[in-house]
Amino acid sequence: MKKKVFLIGNPNVGKSVVFSRLTGVQVISSNYPGTTVELNRGYLKIGEEKLEVIDLPGVYSLSPTSKAEEVAVSLLRECPKDEALVINVVDATNLERNLYLTLQLIEEGYVVIVCLNMSDDCCHRGISIDVNRLAGILGVPVVPTCAVTGMGIKEIIHFIENPPLVSKDKIFGPNRWQHIGEIIESVQRLSHRHHTLRELLEDASVRPLSGFLMSAVVVFLSFKLVRFLGEGLIKWIFDPFFIKLYMPIIQRLSFALGQRGFLHHLLVGELIQGNIDFRQSLGLLTTAPYIEFAMVLPYIIAFYFVLSLLEDIGYLPRLAILLDNILHRLGLHGFAIIPILLGFGCNVPGILATRALESKRERFIASVLISIGVPCVPLQAMIFGLLGKFGGFYVAGVYLVLFAVIIFTGTMLQRLTKGYSPELLIEIPPYRFPPVELLVSKLFFRIRGFLIEALPVVLAGVLVVNIFFYLHLFDFVTALFAPLVEGLFGLPRKALVGLLIGFFRKDVAVGMLMPLSLSAKQLFIATILLAMSFPCMASFVILWKELGSRYFIKAVTVMLVLSVTVGAILNLGILR
């Protein structure tokens, strides 16, 4: 019996899906190389024993080229060979390229089980593989699987229980690719077919003209779908729930508490013209849940539904090619669009995803751009909720300003940051259509993650703020910074509380601005300041961890200087 099971394979072959099947631990999987940038660990129970299973980021060979790949290879090398069992997950529809790593693993003397994943997709693509012959040539067990449905996983477990012996001294020679060519020749048969619609669309998306056209359609439809789903959920589900079902309960509570006093202030908040107002009362049981559930959650669901769809189909890497040129001007390359897009959901996974970029310089630039110019869903939902009533012009304006900030910051950083930015080198996956269950479970996983992260912070934030308000503790700070806030940004001094709360969570911060009845211009400036200045605590910590102290301080300086400058320019220069 071995001690550790490593899942290793090329990027985007489905290692994470196999991992989930083996351990029952759910992790995010998508259809683009580089989804897994951290290690996923889980346990497989066999009889009395618990075996550690480690899902490694994808690698093309045992000589790593990015930080994520480095992590994968060094972790494998750390473990003594006689304690490691390697499950080499292989994309059956692209056997040839995948075998390069397989041969390296076998040559290095690891105990290898080859998991021939996505075998079900082979017949659609007219590929047939002689599994027994392949196992014979390689000298290791080969198991055809389809991890998304669970086919073949039992057999993999059987081989983990009874690991094969190492085939000693198997050397495939210096010309590995030539050898692979011979193996492919003898085990793989292709039946010729006409090009399918899927293949036509795959090709069209990587040609200039048709590619840009397709991307315009995809981006437009995605925006529309997010708005449609988000607004629909609010209008038909969440708002009716809060107004029809929840309001009477809270009203009863408010009466029971005598409509005043510390507890009432804490739980229900202030009465607005004698009534409870979910948007303005600022109570622990009124505004806090309303912000999270009726304003933010619907957009979280809508955004992640659309993102998951695009991820699983495999469209995102195609966007990377189209945007490569522009992103080069910002010191990045096309792949950086993926972390940026993830950042629109929440900055934390966005910053983590920059690990798939090759150089430190790129990771720094991308992380700064995400934290300064990419508003997360909670913030965006609040921008829509608050500014929307003044018209689409203001909402679009926020995005426009943030876009300009990204372009400006990127151009500056590209000139001022030392180091090199490598070129794009990315595999474009085929389009795949994942089973609906997989999409739904990924969506639930992300929503649960959001709620677990957000709810405690929101409740704690509102609680602390309410106590502070009650004891008038903010008065000193607001008085101190009043010249800055009033003079420079044209905001009432009370708005400072909101801006400071932005450090905890952006949605709560905007919530703090709601009762202030700000003008459109003031809200516009406040939301831009919230988006650009300090990221929320969670992204702050991740940024620090990922960049290290020196770069982190640089990043924070850039953010502070730029947000104050932009805020002042907007207030004094443009929106007079």
Next chain:
Amino acid sequence: MRRIPLSKLTSGKKAKVVEILGGGGLQARLMGLGIYVGREITKISNFALRGPVTVKVGRTTLALGYGMAAKIIVETE
């Protein structure tokens, strides 16, 4: 037979890699992805203004930066 960089190859044409200029790092990276001397590849497209080049290698579709494509020398009829 003409030797030209991959970046200059006409889209849709097949060609054989004959040389990879540049350091061992690039060679190793491309090797892992299946681009090596002697390999036949098909160019799918390239983008204007020194944009990326897309190629098909076996069953893999790859996008590579212009500079990288300029370092891959191919031979074509």
